[in-house]
Amino acid sequence: MTEGPPKSDTARRASMAMQRARAVHDGWARVEPTERSACLGRMLRKIVLDRDEIVRTICSEAGKTRAEALSSDVLPTLEMLRYLERETARILEPRKAKTPLVFGRASSRVEYRPRGVVVVIAPWNNPFQLSLVPVAFALAAGNTVVLKPSPLARKTAALVGRLCQDAGLAQDALQVEDGGPELAQALIAERPDLVFFTGGPAGGRAVLQVAAKHLIPVILELGGKDPMIVLADADLERVEQAAVYGAFAHAGQHCVSTKRLLIEKPIYGALVDRIGNLTSSLAATGQWGQVVDERAMAVAAEQVREAVADGARLVVPDDLDRAGAEPTLVSDCSPSMRLVQEETFAPVLAVLPFETDAEAVEMANDSPFGLNASVWSSDAARADDVVGRLQTGNACVNNVLINIGNPHLPFGGVKTSGFGRYHGPEGLRAFCVETSVLASRSRRRTEPNWFPHDDNMAEITDELIELRYGEMSRWQRLTGWLRVGRKLTRRGKHL
Numbered sequence: 001m002t003e004g005p006p007k008s009d010t011a012r013r014a015s016m017a018m019q020r021a022r023a024v025h026d027g028w029a030r031v032e033p034t035e036r037s038a039c040l041g042r043m044l045r046k047i048v049l050d051r052d053e054i055v056r057t058i059c060s061e062a063g064k065t066r067a068e069a070l071s072s073d074v075l076p077t078l079e080m081l082r083y084l085e086r087e088t089a090r091i092l093e094p095r096k097a098k099t100p101l102v103f104g105r106a107s108s109r110v111e112y113r114p115r116g117v118v119v120v121i122a123p124w125n126n127p128f129q130l131s132l133v134p135v136a137f138a139l140a141a142g143n144t145v146v147l148k149p150s151p152l153a154r155k156t157a158a159l160v161g162r163l164c165q166d167a168g169l170a171q172d173a174l175q176v177e178d179g180g181p182e183l184a185q186a187l188i189a190e191r192p193d194l195v196f197f198t199g200g201p202a203g204g205r206a207v208l209q210v211a212a213k214h215l216i217p218v219i220l221e222l223g224g225k226d227p228m229i230v231l232a233d234a235d236l237e238r239v240e241q242a243a244v245y246g247a248f249a250h251a252g253q254h255c256v257s258t259k260r261l262l263i264e265k266p267i268y269g270a271l272v273d274r275i276g277n278l279t280s281s282l283a284a285t286g287q288w289g290q291v292v293d294e295r296a297m298a299v300a301a302e303q304v305r306e307a308v309a310d311g312a313r314l315v316v317p318d319d320l321d322r323a324g325a326e327p328t329l330v331s332d333c334s335p336s337m338r339l340v341q342e343e344t345f346a347p348v349l350a351v352l353p354f355e356t357d358a359e360a361v362e363m364a365n366d367s368p369f370g371l372n373a374s375v376w377s378s379d380a381a382r383a384d385d386v387v388g389r390l391q392t393g394n395a396c397v398n399n400v401l402i403n404i405g406n407p408h409l410p411f412g413g414v415k416t417s418g419f420g421r422y423h424g425p426e427g428l429r430a431f432c433v434e435t436s437v438l439a440s441r442s443r444r445r446t447e448p449n450w451f452p453h454d455d456n457m458a459e460i461t462d463e464l465i466e467l468r469y470g471e472m473s474r475w476q477r478l479t480g481w482l483r484v485g486r487k488l489t490r491r492g493k494h495l
Contacts, residue, residue, distance in 0.1 A: 083407035114142030116193030219420030224371030
């Protein structure tokens with residue numbers, strides 16, 4: 001037997017990491033959910049104590065302000081850990097299910113069992129939250145984890161590993177493996193039991209392609225082009241503040257950043273002017289952070305130039321050469337523009353007018369993405385009606401971005417924004433295998449559906465179908481069940 005080609009250093013690293021994770025999985029899976037969640041509780045309290053160091057590291061790698069790092073990375077992570085500490089055991093408790101009468105004397109339940117080894121591939125833009133939260137959900141479910149962070153967030157990932165170790169996590173239950181796309185591919189090639197990926201659509205497709213070769217399940221949290229729909233009866237003072245925050249917090253580099261602002265025509269001109277003034281003021285403060293990925297900034301600048309050439313108006317800044325590198329507001333856009341259709345991972349907000357709610361919904365849905373959205377109105381029923389027609393995995397009413405931080409809500413996208421969910425009960429169970437169990441309490445030596453498959457069995461089954469699903473009076477159904485019961489008893493004695 002001839003050996004295959006020698007493995008590269010990257011492939012060997014991936015193989016060794018997977019072997020270590022598998023070696024300790026059984027032990028970690030046997031730990032009671034209450035003990036696993038207690039470990040996450042210790043991690044929470046360690047983060048509170050060490051948050052200054054954590055924030056400094058996040059700011060240095062992701063280009064965030066201190067306030068942004070605390071509010072969008074540290075605070076949501078703490079909220080998720082508290083949720084897991086309190087709710088893991090309850091969520092993973094076996095769930096009783098009903099058992100129809102035709103299954104005889106039996107009980108049914110659903111058990112939530114760990115999948116095995118989970119590979120988490122994390123991005124750089126929210127390096128703490130978007131690595132530690134999926135890692136924590138996977139660990140709480142009883143899995144072991146290999147975390148591959150972005151090369152731009154190595155230090156933050158190292159902190160995550162140290163926090164887990166300090167919290168008393170079993171040795172090798174979490175491993176942090178530093179590398180680029182080639183390492184991600186090598187880890188998936190080692191056939192983990194689940195891959196959780198956060199990143200752009202191109203990276204998601206690459207992950208899915210490799211995972212599909214081995215039928216490995218994946219959860220993909222990808223990009224967005226999130227619309228903010230402002231109806232004419234909205235609170236405009238709140239709207240203008242929210243639009244500027246939603247578009248330019250962390251330089252527009254959140255996956256749920258507001259990218260398309262749809263404004264009802266009666267308030268369009270005035271609101272654009274007000275948002276433009278706020279955008280100019282924000283740009284002068286530097287509180288919006290900085291663009292980290294120069295390639296993304298170049299793409300954004302090109303999208304803005306094309307939009308302006310096609311008739312859009314550059315509201316802020318006053319120099320086209322600075323567009324995309326600082327808070328940028330572009331009004332009078334049309335739905336077909338690249339600036340409206342393609343992902344923009346930079347501080348750029350495209351503005352479009354609409355006349356009716358139906359037109360707003362059509363424009364919002366005219367996108368390959370479907371991650372998050374917001375609807376603004378003083379009429380709750382009208383806002384809910386619009387939300388109900390949006391093609392999106394998540395939505396806010398009269399708020400923006402904040403819904404991703406609610407640990408009780410599942411989070412994930414539709415269309416090119418990915419599939420699968422984390423956060424909430426659904427998110428924790430997504431890291432589990434749902435095993436359905438039907439336990440019979442019958443003491444009969446045979447069952448009605450077992451062999452022999454003779455005319456007597458066919459007659460009883462045919463009568464049972466008529467009784468269970470056919471139309472008849474209660475008296476007919478009662479006497480019919482008694483008759484079938486006697487036939488089943490005679491059949492059992494005969495067999």
